[in-house]
Each structure stands twice: as structure tokens, then as C-alpha cells.
Amino acid sequence: MTNAKVGFIYAHPDDETFGCASLIRELADQGGEPVLLCATRGDAGKTGRLGEMTREELAVLREQELRTAGDIMGLSVIHHLGYPDGKLKDVPRAELVEHIVHFIQSHQLAVVVTFPEDGVSGHLDHIAIHHATNEAIFSGRCPSVQKLYYNAPFEVRNSGEGVTLKIQVEPHWKMKAAALRAHQSQVFSVERVFGDLEQMPNQAWAKEEVFMLAWERGTHWPKKQEATIYDDLI
Numbered sequence: 001m002t003n004a005k006v007g008f009i010y011a012h013p014d015d016e017t018f019g020c021a022s023l024i025r026e027l028a029d030q031g032g033e034p035v036l037l038c039a040t041r042g043d044a045g046k047t048g049r050l051g052e053m054t055r056e057e058l059a060v061l062r063e064q065e066l067r068t069a070g071d072i073m074g075l076s077v078i079h080h081l082g083y084p085d086g087k088l089k090d091v092p093r094a095e096l097v098e099h100i101v102h103f104i105q106s107h108q109l110a111v112v113v114t115f116p117e118d119g120v121s122g123h124l125d126h127i128a129i130h131h132a133t134n135e136a137i138f139s140g141r142c143p144s145v146q147k148l149y150y151n152a153p154f155e156v157r158n159s160g161e162g163v164t165l166k167i168q169v170e171p172h173w174k175m176k177a178a179a180l181r182a183h184q185s186q187v188f189s190v191e192r193v194f195g196d197l198e199q200m201p202n203q204a205w206a207k208e209e210v211f212m213l214a215w216e217r218g219t220h221w222p223k224k225q226e227a228t229i230y231d232d233l234i
């Protein structure tokens, strides 16, 4: 069922690469044309080893970095909402939901992937995206959507409880490392999480991208394990 569209909804340029690069690449390799909605400009982040720059300069750079990473991963479309980094919790929820509904409808997405309730890292922008995406889909205004996935939070990855889908990173590591490298301004957080990228880190969290199926055609938390994100689509 590779003509079903999968969309990723995240807060900052790089969120998609950290958590989903291998999944995105697999979808693209299967002809799936994955799409991304990125809500902020990432302009409050660090600049890595690139030295000082204004927020505007950083925003422009991070958009370019995301475009480069997106080409490496095989994203077919990247939409930017252009909100200031760190301010998503101040955006009226209804406004954010409206943008997400529009994104989902315009691509007729069958599957949506976003942050879990804790945002993985606890970042408030991530958590705002989680709630707005839930609201968009649970409102009934996105009838094309059949399944909603979250990146698994750390405790879920550790326990394995509630894990639906695992994507092996190893076959894609060179690609994922290149996409991570494309986020040059974020080199410090990339190195903190993944090391120097020359080799895939040996820890379990680096070897798999792990997802939980939160909702499937009206059922919350269907307990199942899947081989691919296309399983059981109608």
C-alpha cells in the first residue's frame, strides 16, 4: 500500500532527522513521497561551531539545513509554519490545529507521525505539537487519516511496552549520519546524542527508530505489533 501518504509533524528543523530519518528514507525508497510540517524556524537554537549570528540569519540557515537533510532522507515536501522557536505554547491552540488540519487535508495523509506526550525531550514546543496534532486528528476534520503514531518516549523504548513498529537504523546509518551532519548549526546536540557520526553508536536507542501506534481509525492505543507503517491500511 505504498500510495498511502505519510506525514511527519514536528516543531524544529532536525526533530524529524533525529527520530525518523530511517523511516522517512524507507518510505521514500518505496515510492511513498513522505511530507513534513515544521512549525518553528529553529531560530532560538545554538549555532554550533559557526559563530554568532542573528536569529534571522539562523532561521534562514536552518531552513537550508532542513532542505539539505530532507533531500538526503527523501522528503518530497517540507512545509514551514514559521513560528518563532520556543513560542509554540503561546500560539493559540486553535490556530496551530487549523494549520495542521490544512496540512493533513492538502496531502490527504493516511498516516501521521509526531511527538509523544512528553515530547521525547520535554521541550514545550514538542509538547504543543503533540497536543495540536492530536486535536486535529481526533476532531474528525481529517478523515483521510487512518493511523497516528508517536515516537516512543525513552521509558517505552526501555520497557518495550506499547511499541508497535521498529525501524532498523543500521542499513541507513550512512544516510542518517549525512542528514544529521546537514544540520550543521546543531552539531553540538547531534554529537551529544550520536557521538562523532563516524560509526553508529552501539546503544539500543541509536540502532532503532521506535514508534507507538496511538490511534487507528477511531481506536486509541490498539495493542499490536507491525512490520511496516502500511500494515492494515484500507
Ligand SMILES: [Zn+2]
Binding pocket: 011, 012, 015, 123, 126
Ligand atoms: Zn525539537
